[in-house]
Amino acid sequence: MDLAASEILLTFCRLLQASQMTVSVTGATGFIDNHQVRVLTRSRSKAELIFPGKKTRFFPGVMIAEEPQWRDCIQGSTAVVNLAGTPIGTRWSSEIKKEIKESRIRVTSKVVDLINESPEGVRPSVLVSATALGYYGTSETEVFDESSPSGNDYLAEVCREWEGTALKVNKDVRLALIRIGIVLGKDGGALAKMIPLFMMFAGGPLGSGQQWFSWIHLDDIVNLIYEALSNPSYRGVINGTAPNPVRLAEMCDHLGNVLGRPSWLPVPEFALKAVLGEGAFVVRMFVLMSFTGLFLIISAPNKQLSNQLQVLEGQRVVPARAKELGFPFKYRYVKDALKAIMS
Secondary structure, X not given: OOEHHHHHHHHXXXXXXXXXXXXXXXXXXXXXXXXXXXXXXXXXXXXXXXXXXXXXXXXXXXXXXXXXXXXXXXXXXXXXXXXXXXXXXXXXXXXXXXXXXXXXXXHHHHHHHHHHHOOHHHOOOEEEEEEEHHHHOOOOOOEEOOOOOOOOOHHHHHHHHHHHHHOOOOOOOEEEEEEXXXXXXXOEHHHHHHHHXXXXXXXXXXXXXXXXXOEEXXXXXXXXXXXXXXXXXXXXXXXXXXXXXXXXXXXXXXXXXXXXXXXXOOOXXXXXXXXXXXXXXXXXXXXXXXXXXXXXXXXXXXXXXXXXXXXXXXXXXXXXXXXXXXXXXXXXXXXXXXXXXXX
């Protein structure tokens, strides 16, 4: 993951001030997780960050636990937040695709096993497990909510297995599966990849610009995860997206206006290569880990299709369940979210 991890834990701590919860968090080296870390350290709550053998920044008051310590962290925690997974914004190969899936399933499976093996008195009562909009597949015309069926591509397969693993948790543990959209925050994620292009006067939509961009402000995804931890009504699948997804062209127009830069040209090939590297062939845009942002995925070698850029794809996802639960979105419109982020 990337920026989403740290930024989410920052706000998270502030929200947990009065709750005195002990929360174990996997995947604490990313965009969302790190935000939550900083939040937890500013409150009287306790965060235990668990991850598979990777170093991370030190946050005062936060316990950093590697794999041998996971059992001790989870046993006695009030809840577990599972955000772990190999970043997907890389060149794809059969090995990378295998790691994308296995990293999510392996960590989720281990977390679930440790929860299930915990004695009743020290077993966490809540598991909030991340998943992604990739579950739905892509479409320019359909509207997806939590009741929509899964897609039939690789990403949908990953998400189905990912969620299926989390569903094996003990039935006495309340489970919330958050299908996270494209997270917008100041220090990473989608905007970190888009802003440099705009600042070079090379900003604009990718492909047709008609792809749907299902986004959520960092503060809102943090608050949604907190609500899922603390509110017993939050269970099952919940889409972590803002109520008003936009076409990518509209998103780029708003970003250009906020930055004082034009958004009238599609992103040119040289700019894509600057982000992705030489030999890149862009086939589609998707979100697997929405808190990891907007990614262009490489799935074909340059020697086969060297100069072709197909229209990228997205999905229009709405947070029907969150709205039903009365979740108070702070940023319902992308224009307001971008202004707040860039101010």
